[in-house]
Amino acid sequence: LIEIMVYNNFFSRLILSIIFTLIYILVCIYNFSYILYFIILIYSIIFIEIILYFKKKRYLIFAYLLVSLLSIYFIEFSYEKIFHFNLMIITIITFDIFSYLIGTMFGRLKFTNISPNKTVEGLSGGTFFALLFSFIFCFFFDISISFNSIFIIILIIISSFIGDLIESKFKRINNLKNSSQMLPGHGGFFDRFDSFIFSIIPYSLFNNYLL
Numbered sequence: 382l383i384e385i386m387v388y389n390n391f392f393s394r395l396i397l398s399i400i401f402t403l404i405y406i407l408v409c410i411y412n413f414s415y416i417l418y419f420i421i422l423i424y425s426i427i428f429i430e431i432i433l434y435f436k437k438k439r440y441l442i443f444a445y446l447l448v449s450l451l452s453i454y455f456i457e458f459s460y461e462k463i464f465h466f467n468l469m470i471i472t473i474i475t476f477d478i479f480s481y482l483i484g485t486m487f488g489r490l491k492f493t494n495i496s497p498n499k500t501v502e503g504l505s506g507g508t509f510f511a512l513l514f515s516f517i518f519c520f521f522f523d524i525s526i527s528f529n530s531i532f533i534i535i536l537i538i539i540s541s542f543i544g545d546l547i548e549s550k551f552k553r554i555n556n557l558k559n560s561s562q563m564l565p566g567h568g569g570f571f572d573r574f575d576s577f578i579f580s581i582i583p584y585s586l587f588n589n590y591l592l
Contacts (some may be wrong), residue, residue, distance in 0.1 A: 397564065397573070405470070414458045416466075424450050426570045427578075430561045434569075437554050443549065449578045452585040462588075464522045467588040468515060468530075469584050472537045473576045478505025480542075496549035504542060511538050533587055537580050544579025548572065 385562075408415050423523070424446060431442050483501020492499040513532045519526050548571055552560065559568030 413460055413463050417458050429573050430569045435555045435560055442551055452582045455585040469537050471518050472511050472515045472534055473541050476507040476511035476538050476541045477576055479510035495546050508538050536583050540580035540583050541576035544576045548575035
């Protein structure tokens with residue numbers, strides 16, 4: 382029964398990721414610069430979640446989200462940078478999916494009390510597959526696998542994990558299991574984009590220099 386639940390949750394997460402990825406791809410094809418508006422829409426929904434469901438440390442959460450949102454200002458949404466930005470997205474998605482799947486199925490060693498479901502096995506597995514898929518992406522889209530690119534991929538993986546922990550901490554403070562029920566079976570937008578919210582900060586600072 383547990384294994385069935387794990388696979389069901391995994392596939393529902395995968396389907397949701399595919400849906401958002403397809404929307405993202407369509408926006409990229411139509412006009413990559415419109416990705417900025419797509420991101421702003423997601424942040425707007427997250428701000429609404431905070432207003433409706435988070436009662437404690439609300440202004441700290443707002444400040445955190447605002448820093449993340451403002452960091453997007455330093456990103457160039459041009460077709461010259463599209464594959465670099467997509468590399469970040471691929472890294473975050475694969476890390477999120479496989480850290481959840483492997484951690485749920487094989488996780489034994491708890492990583493932190495902030496989020497009891499986070500395990501060393503999940504972190505290791507998510508890191509491995511995020512690196513694997515990132516390198517495959519670099520190979521197919523002719524992005525040089527150099528020290529700089531490896532550095533930023535690892536930085537994004539670490540940032541994804543930290544972003545997850547930050548959101549988990551805010552939820553624990555507010556005694557919440559999910560940030561909302563806007564995405565049935567998955568919680569809210571803050572839950573699904575927690576890794577992106579933190580990862581975008583170091584990415585915006587380093588991408589122009591390292592890729």
